[in-house]
Amino acid sequence: MNEYQFFSPVDVVFGCGSLSKLHTLKMPGKKALLVISNGKSARMNGSLDRTIDELKQADVSYVLYNGIGANPLKSAVEEGARIGRKNGVDFVVALGGGSVMDAAKNMAMFIPQPSDNLWDYANSPSGGKMTPPNEMLPWIAITTSAGTGSEVDTIGVISNPDTNEKIGIGGMAGMFAKYAIVDPELMKTVPPKFTAYQGFDALFHSLEGYISNKHNIMGDMIQRAAIENIGHYLARAVKDGNDIEAREHVAYANTMSGYSMVVTSCISEHSMEHAMSAYHPELPHGAGLIMLSKEYFTFWINKHVCDERFIDMAHFLGMKDASKPEDFITALLELQKACGVDDLKMSDYGIKKEEAMTLAKNARATMMRLFVRDPQETTDEEIAGIYERAYR
Known part of the structure; x- marks a missing residue:
């Protein structure tokens, strides 16, 4: 089977020290929703402070959201989106592993939409199966673990405990990251x-x-x-x-x-x-x-x-x-x-x-x-x- 269609517009910046190049990239906006996990690793290993410094050097302000767990919940994505809407962010930055990236790319999709229910856009038995009507926000992936490859795909896996559903939401070309920073030095403390x-x-x-x-x-x-x-x-x-x-x-x-x-x-x-x-x-x-x-x-x-x-x-x-x-x-x-x-x-x-x-x-x-x-x-x-x- 040698038929395939391959489209991946993500600008991948790979290598040790690549986080330090973030400020040199053309930012897709002026105010970011910075998404991290609900754990302590990003603060303890210094990656959060370094990312904030990079955003400041790029003249970008930010709002921090730290509500993402190991299996990201529908409610957490919705909460992050509400914070993003309230603060008028124009792009999203994910700093973390696959769960953070999955949640962040869904926030980037969801923030501009008219609905308050993420599951309106879920293609599952209880989902609304709707196509997002509005253009999605750009997002940047800074991956701190090596597991999901979520920095270069368009799917974000989200759990809905009310319906016992854990599914991939997305698949639209607009959910590709603008940049993916893959810095192996950020993974040393995993x-x-x-x-x-x-x-x-x-x-x-x-x-x-x-x-x-x-x-x-x-x-x-x-x-x-x-x-x-x-x-x-x-x-x-x-x-x-x-x-x-x-x-x-x-x-x-x-x-x-x-x-x-x-x-x-x-x-x-x-x-x-x-x-x-x-x-x-x-x-x-x-x-x-x-x-x-x-x-x-x-x-x-x-x-x-x-x-x-x-x-x-x-x-x-x-x-x-x-x-x-x-x-x-x-x-x-x-x-x-x-x-x-x-x-x-x-x-x-x-x-x-x-x-x-x-x-x-x-x-x-x-x-x-x-x-x-x-x-x-x-x-x-x-x-x-x-x-x-x-x-x-």
């Missing part, structure tokens, strides 16, 4: 556990894209680069957060996996995890994906829908002598062990085995668009079976 979770999230974006029914020659190139760099460098970054070479390569892989979602697509593993963390929001997204991964990819290997592609991916992960699809599972589990995430359990996050069918139905109902990119059609019973076999 704890080992979360370095692993985020790195595997980036990995699964590309693994899923490589076996999707939308795979193509452009996606193959991007995904190979992402998988190889994660395979070679993630364990090093987990072991030593100050290993700047490892941080650089994992950051690069993360951005490549963002491009993977632009030119191909994730598949149903991501839908399945979104269902898990919709019902159990304390579950980190990357951790949920790791929990599912062995049984999920084994399911497709047993279907023999893309044997050669699984062998390819084993090679990309560093298993030079891989000769059968099952070798990919071996390589994947070895990487999980090397990163110290091979013992994750759903039960530790309150998930029960008997939830399997509920999760399967929720995953398909809320994010059917990823199921249609699977290598082959599935049933709810098959998806529930993956949950059950992955349960510990």
Whole structure:
């Protein structure tokens, strides 16, 4: 399959020290909504002060919003948008990981719209499925973690706890960032556990894209680069957060996996995890994906829908002598062990085995668009079976 459409207008500024270049870029406005997480990291590691200084040098004023959690909520996006409207901001700056970027790009979309309900623009069972009538605000991504690739795509994953929906909102060209600052030095303080979770999230974006029914020659190139760099460098970054070479390569892989979602697509593993963390929001997204991964990819290997592609991916992960699809599972589990995430359990996050069918139905109902990119059609019973076999 060598047909693809690839449009990515994001001006990516990559490399150590790239945050210090922010003030040299032409700003898309004069007053920014500066969005950070509800944690302490941006303040403690100095990235917030540095970003504020860069904005001041660029003659930009700002309003700070720090209400974003690990799985960003609909209510938090709406609150940030209200603050942005009240203060008359004309663009948005995201300083943080994937959750902050997902929330910020939705604020940039939502601030100029007439509605007070973000879900009017959600394409989900309870969503309004409306197209935003007004032009969106520009936004700038300053990523402090390597996991989602959200700095270069147009989707922001948001949770609605009232409806148990965790879905991607957006997809419009207007939701591409104006600039993406990818500075590996900002990632040095990410704890080992979360370095692993985020790195595997980036990995699964590309693994899923490589076996999707939308795979193509452009996606193959991007995904190979992402998988190889994660395979070679993630364990090093987990072991030593100050290993700047490892941080650089994992950051690069993360951005490549963002491009993977632009030119191909994730598949149903991501839908399945979104269902898990919709019902159990304390579950980190990357951790949920790791929990599912062995049984999920084994399911497709047993279907023999893309044997050669699984062998390819084993090679990309560093298993030079891989000769059968099952070798990919071996390589994947070895990487999980090397990163110290091979013992994750759903039960530790309150998930029960008997939830399997509920999760399967929720995953398909809320994010059917990823199921249609699977290598082959599935049933709810098959998806529930993956949950059950992955349960510990």
